[in-house]
Amino acid sequence: MKKLSLKIIAVMLVVCMLFPTVIAGALAGDITGESGNENSVTFVLEKVSETTQNVIVKLVLSEGKALCFDAQIEASDALTCSEIAISDSLKDFFNENMNGTLSVNKETGRFSVVNTVQISGPIDIAEITYSKSVSAGIKLSDITMKIESCYHTSSDGTDIEADVTVINAIPQTHVHKAAGEWQETVPADCSHVGQKVKYCSECGEVAETQTTDKTNHTVTVDEKPATCTEDGYHKEICSVCKEVLKDEVIKAPGHKITVDEKPATCTEDGYYKEICSVCREVLKNDVIKASGHKNTENQHKDATCTEDGYDRVYCNDCNKVISENIIKAQGHKIVIDEKTATCTEDGYYKETCSVCQKVLKNEVIKASGHKIVIDEKSATCTEDGYHKETCSVCQKVLKNEVIKASGHKITVDEKPATCTKDGYHKETCSVCREVLKNEVIKATGHQHKKTDTLAATCTENGYIREICLDCQTVVKETILKAAGHKYVKDVKQATCTEDGYIQYQCSVCKLSGDRLVVKSPGHSWGKWRVVKEPTYRSVGIKRMTCTTCGEYVEEELPMIVVPVEKIVIVPEEDFKIYCKKTDRLQATVFPEEAAYSAEIIWTSSNPEIVSVDEDGTITAKLRGTATITASTKDGKVTATRNVTVDYSLLQWIIVYILFGWIWYL
Structure with a gap:
């Protein structure tokens, strides 16, 4: 088979992705390694890692060489492919050998590899990640793989279909970790x-x-303290298993004696007592008899005007008086000297003892002032009164006034008549309490009435009332009975996104009963379906639709990236530009299909001479030469253009005028 161009390879790859049963064409390429069996290629599928939520498996080209192949990996219904990640080793191979294409489709579990240079094993191809709908571990039968359209170049340069061996290294049964x-x-x-x-x-x-291990016992303690005469005990028992862990006897310690004693006096018995300080038992209780008075003396003291004297017998042992005869004090013999005070002059009162001459009392009696006796008669509403003040001692009239009659002070007490009760109007003097006027106001009867109506509700009675507008009394009332609720069933069906409900509501008062919520079942999503395949011009679209309501979600599929093989800069020759001027370079990429995904990076070898923007616009700054480079983002394909910056005639004249004189220094 003859070697095919890269364009033909790309077309074949797209056909393989659209029609999985079509076998990819063979491609010629360079020999990158040797193997034991020239026509044998071995692929291995092995598990990388697994959790209860997902599992990752890896496809490895373990032996042999391949120009191209289609891999189809199928999984059980419990597994959903969420990602197919090309290995870094394969990506590096394609970066070094750019005449090829990689394509993956995680919805179908299929991916294709095409290159003009052979891939040699062992090399990791891709890692496939599956989401698990059940937590059970995967086993050999859950994931299967087949390789189709695998070609490589024989030793004579002919592209031939390889003998493919597929080894599924996933364990036959799940082994717990x-x-x-x-x-x-x-x-x-x-x-x-x-x-x-x-x-x-x-x-x-x-x-x-x-x-x-078993746990420790939960100890509860049962104990009785020992007394002075009886033994006690201390017992420890496990409250869980009832095992007796400890059983000790606490010996009786015997009495601890404390002594309480009081010596006998001349007149009182004493005692000697022994008591146990622990149990308070009285062990000994002896009485010590009183000794009687033995060391006595006679004592005498004369009486004075104010203090008694005595004859007595005194005991020197107990410091107490045994017997005593009191000699009464005679008292003062008082002589009085006094002068009576008047209403206006002070007097005095003095008492002196004629025996001891002691002044017992010496008082100044202040002038008492007039002792006023008031004679008065209050004025009434109709008669004058008077106020007269006279000293009861010296009979002097100190004040004599006439109090004029004040007249009646009228207060009004009244109560308006109501519809059913009489009222009154009463005038009374607030001073003398004389009733000046007392009139009865007759009841009016119900004269002004209105009808007040309250409609009955479902739960409460209503009424029709005849009410007096004057006294607000209900004159007549008719009760309207409550009708009770009239319930109507309200049903809202649950949807994929909203809960439904069943509820009863009164059609009259709108009272609602408890609402029974019908939970939303959520969307029932089908599988992802490709509705627009990606091309090198545009992205593709995949869609997942709810089988219940028809709502769908969409995601973009990345467009096919065509590698850049060549960059051409326009203008196609090196050129000159004047200082401070700008120009724009254009980069054209080949093949044409690469233009839709290619990203061109512009750089200058000397930005101080010529700078370049990201769109290829250059700006001349200083005299000199700089190389402008256009490259792909990965830097593997580049093109350059040399730009020389010089002064225009006008710029040379300005430079000469400004700096030319320096040449003559």
């Missing part, structure tokens, strides 16, 4: 061991089981 902290499933107690487990990090089931 214990992870995380131990979880207690059976608590231990003082008589039984417990159990703890670790769960499998991949499927969440029990992966490892261990027993835990």
Whole structure:
């Protein structure tokens, strides 16, 4: 088979992605390595990692060489492909050998590899990530793989279909991987061991089981303290298993004696007492008899005017008087000297003892002032009164006034007549309480009436009332009975996004009963479906639709990236530009299909001479030469243009005028 151009390879790759059953054409290429069997190619599918939510498997080209191949990986219904990630090793290979294309489709689980240079094993091809709808660990039968259209170049340069061996290295059955902290499933107690487990990090089931040691006893204490004469005990028992852990006898310690004693006096008995300080038992109680008075003397003191004297017998042992005869004090013999005070002059009163000459009392009697006796008669509303003040001692008239009659002070007490009760109007003097006027106001009767109506509700009675507007009394009332609720069923069906409900509501008063919420089931999403395939001109679109309501969500599929093979800068020759001027360079990429995805980076070798913007616009700054480079983002394809900056004639004249004189220094 002849070698094919890169354009033909790209077309074949698109055909393989659109029609998975079409076998990709063989491509010629360079030999990058040797193997034991020239026509044998071996692919291995192995598990990389797994959790209860997802699993990652890896496709490896383990032996042989390949120009191109289509890989189809299928999984059970419990697994959904969420990502197909090309390995860094394969990406590096394609960056070094750019005449090729990689394409993946995670919805179909298919990806294709095409290059004009052979890929040699061992090399990682891709990692495929699946989301798990159940936590059970995967096994060999859950994921299968087939390789189609695998071609490589034989030793004579002919492109031939390889003998492909596919090895599924996923374990036949799931093997648990214990992870995380131990979880207690059976608590231990003082008589039984417990159990703890670790769960499998991949499927969440029990992966490892261990027993835990028995716990310590829960001790409760039963004890009785020893007394002075009786033994006690101390017992410890486990409250869980009832085992007796400790049983001790506490010996009686015997009495601890304390002495309480009081010596006998001349007149009072004493005592000697022994008591146990612990149990308070009286162990000994002796009486010590009184000794009687033995050391006495006679004592005498004369009486004075104010103090008694005595004859007595005194005991020197107990310091007490045994017998005593009191000699009464005679008292003062008082002589009085006095002068009576008047209303206006002070007097005095003096008492002196004629025996001891002691002044017992010496008082100044102040002038008492007039002792006023008031004679008065209050004025009434109609008669004058008077106020007269006379000293009762010297009979002098000190004040004599006439109090004029004040006249009546009228206060009005009245009560308006109501519809049913009489009223009155009463005038009374607030001073003398004489009733000056007393009139009865007759009841008016109900004269002004209105009808007040309250409609009955579902739960409360209404009424029709005849009310007096004057006294607000209900003259007549008719009760309107409550009708009760009239319930109507209100139903809202649940949708994919909103809850529904069932509720009963009264059609009259709108009272609602408890609402029974019907939970929204949520969207029932189907599988992703490609509605627009990506091209090198535009992105593709994939769509997932709810099978219940028809609502859908869309995601973009990245457009096909065509590698840039060549960049041409316009103008196509080096050129000159005057200082301070600008110009724009244009970069054209080949093949043409690459223009839709290519990103061109512009740089200058000397930005101080010529700077360049991201759109290729250059600005001449100083005299000199700079190289402008246009390159792909990865820097593997470049094109350059040399730009020389010089002064125009006018700029040369300005430079000469400004700086030319320096040449003559």
